Amino acid sequence: MTTPAPSSTDSCPVRTAPVTLSGPRFHTDPHQLYHEMRREHGAVVAVELPGGVPAWLVIGYRELHQVTSDPELFPRDVARWNQWPNIPPDWPLLPMVGQPMPSIYFTAGAEHRRHVAMVEPALELVDTFQLRRTCEDLADRLIDAFCGRGEAELVADFAEPLPVLALARVLGFPDEDGPRLAWTMKTLADGGADAQAAHQQFAEHMQRLLATKKAARGADLVSRMLAHPAPFTDQEYVLDLMAVTAAGYLPTADWIGNSVRLMLTDDRFAAALGGGRHSVGQAMNEVLWEDTPTQILAGRWAARDTRLGDKVIRAGDMLLLGLAAANADPHVRQHVSDGADPAHTGNSAHFAFSYGEYRCPFPAQEIAEVIARTGIEVLLDRLPDLDLAIPAQNLVRRPSAFLRGMTTLPVRFTPVRAVGGTP
Numbered sequence: 517m518t519t520p521a522p523s524s525t526d527s528c529p530v531r532t533a534p535v536t537l538s539g540p541r542f543h544t545d546p547h548q549l550y551h552e553m554r555r556e557h558g559a560v561v562a563v564e565l566p567g568g569v570p571a572w573l574v575i576g577y578r579e580l581h582q583v584t585s586d587p588e589l590f591p592r593d594v595a596r597w598n599q600w601p602n603i604p605p606d607w608p609l610l611p612m613v614g615q616p617m618p619s620i621y622f623t624a625g626a627e628h629r630r631h632v633a634m635v636e637p638a639l640e641l642v643d644t645f646q647l648r649r650t651c652e653d654l655a656d657r658l659i660d661a662f663c664g665r666g667e668a669e670l671v672a673d674f675a676e677p678l679p680v681l682a683l684a685r686v687l688g689f690p691d692e693d694g695p696r697l698a699w700t701m702k703t704l705a706d707g708g709a710d711a712q713a714a715h716q717q718f719a720e721h722m723q724r725l726l727a728t729k730k731a732a733r734g735a736d737l738v739s740r741m742l743a744h745p746a747p748f749t750d751q752e753y754v755l756d757l758m759a760v761t762a763a764g765y766l767p768t769a770d771w772i773g774n775s776v777r778l779m780l781t782d783d784r785f786a787a788a789l790g791g792g793r794h795s796v797g798q799a800m801n802e803v804l805w806e807d808t809p810t811q812i813l814a815g816r817w818a819a820r821d822t823r824l825g826d827k828v829i830r831a832g833d834m835l836l837l838g839l840a841a842a843n844a845d846p847h848v849r850q851h852v853s854d855g856a857d858p859a860h861t862g863n864s865a866h867f868a869f870s871y872g873e874y875r876c877p878f879p880a881q882e883i884a885e886v887i888a889r890t891g892i893e894v895l896l897d898r899l900p901d902l903d904l905a906i907p908a909q910n911l912v913r914r915p916s917a918f919l920r921g922m923t924t925l926p927v928r929f930t931p932v933r934a935v936g937g938t939p
């Protein structure tokens with residue numbers, strides 16, 4: 517693969533080298549890293565992806581708002597990418613950046629709105645009271661599997677399986693399929709040797725579910741998508757079901773993991789660990805500001821030449837949304853000293869779910885909140901003396917610049933009896 521020449525130039529006369537978008541500081545020390553980037557490069561940073569592929573990382577709150585509010589100028593339209601001639605088929609970020617395909621996640625403009633018009637109302641009809649009861653049962657069942665041991669690894673034993681099992685119920689999978697879907701999603705996310713096979717299985721799960729619901733509708737997401745009057749092909753339904761599950765699973769798992777980590781490492785939340793619940797919501801909101809699951813999102817592609825911040829952007833350039841960095845922008849975080857920091861006051865003007873036409877659908881945000889909050893509340897109710905099993909400084913983050921979550925969260929607690937969750 518040839519290294520492409522940067523397609524865009526800074527307007528600043530002193531050209532700075534692009535920032536390499538990898539390396540441990542993205543997961544060990546992202547806040548300091550973004551602070552330095554802001555100082556040295558401003559709100560829009562020229563970055564280099566693996567293979568020398570150029571892109572822009574938008575780290576300013578105002579600039580990110582500008583990008584996400586203007587879907588005509590900055591559509592999520594990967595087909596426009598001016599780097600396609602330089603991208604080999606085995607480029608490591610290809611699965612994440614995606615390729616044009618007829619799903620809610622990889623279409624733009626009118627075609628994207630056609631998918632949203634079918635998917636979003638179906639998500640809206642999810643009964644959140646029922647979902648909460650489902651999540652209580654699922655959480656109880658997961659905790660039952662380890663509560664007698666007095667120790668657990670909360671990422672693999674709890675935070676990752678809970679959202680998949682809950683989403684499987686929302687979609688309309690029979691109970692016995694939940695664990696298989698959980699295995700598939702975990703294998704896909706791990707990206708190891710089995711990931712390709714897991715992707716194939718993921719599609720097959722969705723094809724079977726679609727066929728089942730076409731034969732007999734029920735009170736589930738797939739049946740409500742099928743009830744939408746506009747015509748969609750089977751491939752479109754399957755791709756949308758895969759998009760909903762893939763978009764929902766890992767961020768919700770990481771929201772749970774990062775919130776529990778915060779509560780176990782920060783004294784301000786110590787009271788909640790005794791069974792109090794009021795701080796759970798506070799910790800979860802703080803995580804969406806400070807430690808949000810999707811740190812960087814690919815992306816948007818410029819529809820024409822334009823300026824953003826002090827940079828010249830060329831048509832087809834890729835913009836990576838620096839959601840975590842924008843959340844930390846001093847322009848919105850300047851009141852820390854007078855106690856009005858938005859991260860600590862229940863303010864939800866963060867970018868955790870992005871913004872604008874392509875943002876995480878509002879009902880999906882609510883579904884994520886119900887799953888995460890219910891899971892954490894049940895965990896703290898059942899294991900009130902939960903504590904880290906290793907020093908906080910030894911906890912390890914996912915080795916990714918894009919996703920922020922714990923690789924493991926080892927805990928210990930006084931062993932308790934199983935309650936026999938009845939999912």
Ligand code: HEM
Binds near residue numbers: 620621632871875876
């Ligand atoms: C903490 C949990 C979650 C986070 C942080 C999150 C975050 C995001 C982000 C950043 C985007 C991309 C928006 C953009 O391109 O501007 C997105 C899109 C999306 N999310 Fe979520 N999400 C979460 C949970 C969920 C759940 C539980 C579901 C499904 C029930 C879901 C379904 C979707 C879908 C379908 C899209 C594509 C929307 C579109 O293209 O119009 N998300 N999410």
